[in-house]
Amino acid sequence: MKKPSQSNWFSGLLALLFSLLLFFNANSSGNLSNMSGTSQVYDEMLYNIPVQLEYDQDKYFVSGYEETVNVHLSSANRIxxxxxxxxxxxxxxxxxxxxxxxxxxxxxxLRVKGLSTAVTAEIEPKTITVTVENKVTKSFEVEAQLPESIETDGYKVEKTTVSPKTVDITTGEETAKAIDRVIAPLSNVKQSVDTIKQTVNVQALDTKGQVLSIENPAPQVKVVVELSLPSKEVGLTISPTGSPPANIEHYTFNLSEQKVEIRGTKSVLDAIDTIEIPVDVSNIKTSTKQKIKIPTNADYIVSPEEVEVTINPVFSGTSSSFSESSGQSTTTSYSNQELPSPLPSNEKPANSSSSSSSSSSSSTDSTGEEGVENGSSSVSAN
Structure with missing residues (x-):
């Protein structure tokens, strides 16, 4: 039989061994955890990083190289x-x-300069190709290069001014020998303009028309081009709108101008034969004169910009109108109903011209005598 003192001693020793085992196991797990935490690596891909050239810029001119590269960064230090x-x-x-x-x-x-030691970098691509020349500066006369659309749209160039007329071009010695001409390329212009004013960077071209490398930024010039727009004459037609009084059978309209001149690009002019003028006849019971702006838009210019219209009402049951003008006129008949509201200047009914012309003969027959007396032509509209 064991003595009580021996049993207590053995239990204490056993407890000490278990305590030491747990202590070392906990420390080992913590160290493993720390080691696994520090082994994680973070990555970032950077694009279009500029390449810095180190050379004597006063003596040499460098060209033909890729100005940016991609850089892959990695580090265990996220911050x-x-x-x-x-x-x-x-x-x-x-x-x-x-x-x-x-x-x-x-x-x-290529190499990386100034990068933190905690970060590594890989450059893509690792090399660039450069051309090194002795630096020279020469004077060249500048000519304006107009966009191809100018000729296509039918513009006529009246005068071109480039200021300054000559510029100093800085480039490589061999490149300077290859310069055939220096141009000021103009960008496309909006339709219906008669003057182009642009400030542009010049370009140096060789005999094949290829752009050569020159200093950046390149010299700038101001270009002014005066143009003559294509033009044509088009007719005017009346489009009554609004709500006429109940006792009005129709109206006659006297126009101060039967045709106007429009100017714009060839494609725009080819698509226009007449311009429709909306005339509001609401509540008009006596002969009335109105100045109406001719509808237009950004595609063309119209001259004159407005016309005078004399509106003469013809009452039901009568054969004459209150005409106070000796100009050319047109007569419009309608059923006693509300007429359409005025259209925006850039919209035009597709069938307005055809309906106006097709109904002309029928109205002329019914009001022939009146037309002879007043010197007017007749146009009927449903």
Missing amino acids: QLNLESNEDTRNFQIVADLTKTPLGTSEIQ
């Missing part, structure tokens, strides 16, 4: 990686050292 990924806080640059590069075309290795 540091975010700093280098952000354009506003990054410290690194992608550089190409050309200080010892000979004249001509060479392939240059």
